[in-house]
Amino acid sequence: MPETHAVAALAAALGARFEGDGDIRVGGLVHPAAATPDALVMASSPDFLKRIVPGTARAALVAEGADWRAAGLEAAILAPRPRYAMAHVTRAFDAPDALAPGIHPSAAVEPGAEIGEGTRIGPFVHVAAGARIGADSRLYAHVSVGEGATLGAGALVHAGARIASRVTVGARAVIHQNAVIGADGFSFVTPDAGAVEAARAGGGSESAAQNLALARIHSLAAVTLGDDVEIGAGTTIDRGTLRDTRIGSGTKIDNLVQIGHNVSIGGLCMLCAQVGVAGSAEIGDRVVLGGKVGVADHVRIGSDVLVAAASAVASNVKGRSIVMGVPAVPRDEAVRSVMALRRLPRLMQTVDALKKRLSSMDSDG
Amino acid sequence: MPETHAVAALAAALGARFEGDGDIRVGGLVHPAAATPDALVMASSPDFLKRIVPGTARAALVAEGADWRAAGLEAAILAPRPRYAMAHVTRAFDAPDALAPGIHPSAAVEPGAEIGEGTRIGPFVHVAAGARIGADSRLYAHVSVGEGATLGAGALVHAGARIASRVTVGARAVIHQNAVIGADGFSFVTPDAGAVEAARAGGGSESAAQNLALARIHSLAAVTLGDDVEIGAGTTIDRGTLRDTRIGSGTKIDNLVQIGHNVSIGGLCMLCAQVGVAGSAEIGDRVVLGGKVGVADHVRIGSDVLVAAASAVASNVKGRSIVMGVPAVPRDEAVRSVMALRRLPRLMQTVDALKKRLSSMDSDG
């Protein structure tokens, strides 16, 4: 159970003002519909404030200037940007799942592995020889850490995550359930130029070569993640061929994302669920890829680019662009295409009508 | 090995008629090409019936009115809707994988966890403190059940599935291998309005803001699944921020599907493989999402909606609609657009010709 906080103390921690009775203690953050006297109500808009049934709550988190007294409350924290305040309040009320100190008796930590001070290792965790795990980390049930892998301090690794051999993870990583860091890259080559090479070299709709054999290019390198990286559940990140696949510090990756071999991603990026980045793509800093976005191999995306959900990036994108579509183009162009396509059936009727009129003019003439 | 059934008894269980020798016993359901005398042949159409080599089979499941004697059979179950009958027959011939009664000696069930009567716990399963698992459930190898999670009676949880802390699962759930119920939501906020907010607020193809920091909004709530829910292999369902992510009773979810935080999905829905539903989307009852469909955050989809495979739903959809495309629009409109796009190159030639004719008329005049 998370502890309770006084409204005044919470406000101070947020760097926000409070009004009313700052001594009221709250033990959680709730929606107006679930209001209780011992929880802070999240009422970021006047509309949410109105939904609080008077008498059900004592304190709320509201926007600067909100009339919280009208909602029958006794105190309020006034935030200039309530959504940002929510980050701090939810952290205050969150607590990691229980995990006993030390190494669970069922875990298998191999000789030669180094476990940092204060680190907790859950049931059935396997840590291979030569792995090093920083201080104050938590590895929950069924996690595996491969030979020679390194995790920084303060890592939170959820059940079933796989950190493969020689992978490097920075400090304060959050790695969710069943994520896989460091699978082999998907890299095969044909003895002679194969079907894909032939298709890229020439045009047409018929394949000019056959893949009669596939030889595997082994992945000799690993994966390096910076500090404060978050990796979603079921996400897979492949190791590089000769140099590590790299994810920069502060980058957050959602669930079921695929990162191919040799990819390089900068810092503070956000990759939403089911994104796929093909081998050797290079992505700058602070890039946002919406859900289900695909990035083709070897493509370069500059810093501060936004790619709308469900887009497919097939060629380089310069920094600060907003792109969308399949294939992705600048947003204005994509919007124009969608609008034009919607009016296309009517355009066809117009052209038909013009044709007829012209024909009748011809025959008139 | 599944047991054998007499044709007459199987027919009675299906509420269907049989003809011929009802005492013939069959021990499985097979394709015409794999017919054997001791299995029921699935011959739902006259075409399938013809493929039975006479003498290879004794009994078949056929459509009402089929001429089964001509196929050399001795008995037939006649179903008005053979595909529906198949549900019952395959269930009769299915048997869950072996699992010894009780708790496997290698499992780790923590003090304070409650295990229902008749429930079987496989090797290396971890059940955390405060978890409650209903009667007659089966948890196969390597499953983890978090602190305070609840599973209803009759659950079938396959190898490596992760049920995170405080998640609630109804009765008779089927959760497939390596599914993750209750990972943290993907929710980050910038101190000032960030790049995504700026892009949503304004138009244009250039980003007007930078994400210079990302603060994490913690997920304080969990996930609630109704009764008779099925969750596919590798599927991930994120926990809610302040209220649980919810999946209604009878809803079936295929493999590698992503359900974001705060999402609410009604009952009896079908979500095909690789669907992604972004945070806070609301989906009604009996909705079908085809494979790879994406649903944007906060979108509302009414009941009885069908979304064709590979579509992206970017705005609200009213009940009973059939929509498709990227972005998804009503089916008729989508079909018109695809057809029009196909004729577009010719339209361009037509317009060119018109232009020339008009120019020549001008010069004629």
Added chain:
Amino acid sequence: MPETHAVAALAAALGARFEGDGDIRVGGLVHPAAATPDALVMASSPDFLKRIVPGTARAALVAEGADWRAAGLEAAILAPRPRYAMAHVTRAFDAPDALAPGIHPSAAVEPGAEIGEGTRIGPFVHVAAGARIGADSRLYAHVSVGEGATLGAGALVHAGARIASRVTVGARAVIHQNAVIGADGFSFVTPDAGAVEAARAGGGSESAAQNLALARIHSLAAVTLGDDVEIGAGTTIDRGTLRDTRIGSGTKIDNLVQIGHNVSIGGLCMLCAQVGVAGSAEIGDRVVLGGKVGVADHVRIGSDVLVAAASAVASNVKGRSIVMGVPAVPRDEAVRSVMALRRLPRLMQTVDALKKRLSSMDSDG
């Protein structure tokens, strides 16, 4: 640590020529930027050769005819197709992760399971009764092998992979972390014709039926993989209903791919990451599906077909075709559509102008 090789021996193993001092020993393959005297530098193009700082390296893998001496090297392996040579060289320098011989004391191998000679079983691996694992295989931590499953010799199964009951895997398989072979198919049927059947039968944008109940069709069959198959991390392959789902020999499947029930895929195919193949689809030999490609249920794709990334295949594709788009059409047609769509806004202006001119001609006349 991988062993070192003499340049002459490496060249001989590749069937390639070398020049210079063949006795130089190298212990790895590196990029020009990471050149060291004890590693072979990968310098497949003149551009890469130029990037070698003289004195940092002694030997390189170069293309036939390259001027390797100008880069200050003492030896070179000259390959007619350096990328193909890379397959052999990376294999020579790769070494599987350490795994102690025999069965790890924490593993659970049930009575009646057969383990081949030389096979190594890692920590927390579960092998169910009746499973048979060929010789010289490696099962890493947390793998589960179901009742009656069969693996050929020389299998490499990475941490957390799930091989379900009765699945058959050929020789030399590579199965990556958290892959799931043999989950149940996603197959449900309504008592009367349901919403999807009604939508397929008729047109329009309104649903003509409701799915008031969903009955499960159980998967009685399993999955069969040929020899030399590779399955990516987090990939899921469903078991068949009456006959096995099949993947032919030599086919390579990337991460997070979904293969539905009853699907049949030929040999030497390549399925890139996040591909989804719906139930009962049939795919020939040597087919390449780019990343995120979707294939609809029951569709047939001939041999030697290439499908571009992010395409959706909704109808049959004949052999040797190159197709792309949503829905996928022959490449030439898709390219024409994309080009035409891009010029569509201008076409609309042209038609407007024509209309006005015609109107003015009318009023002139």
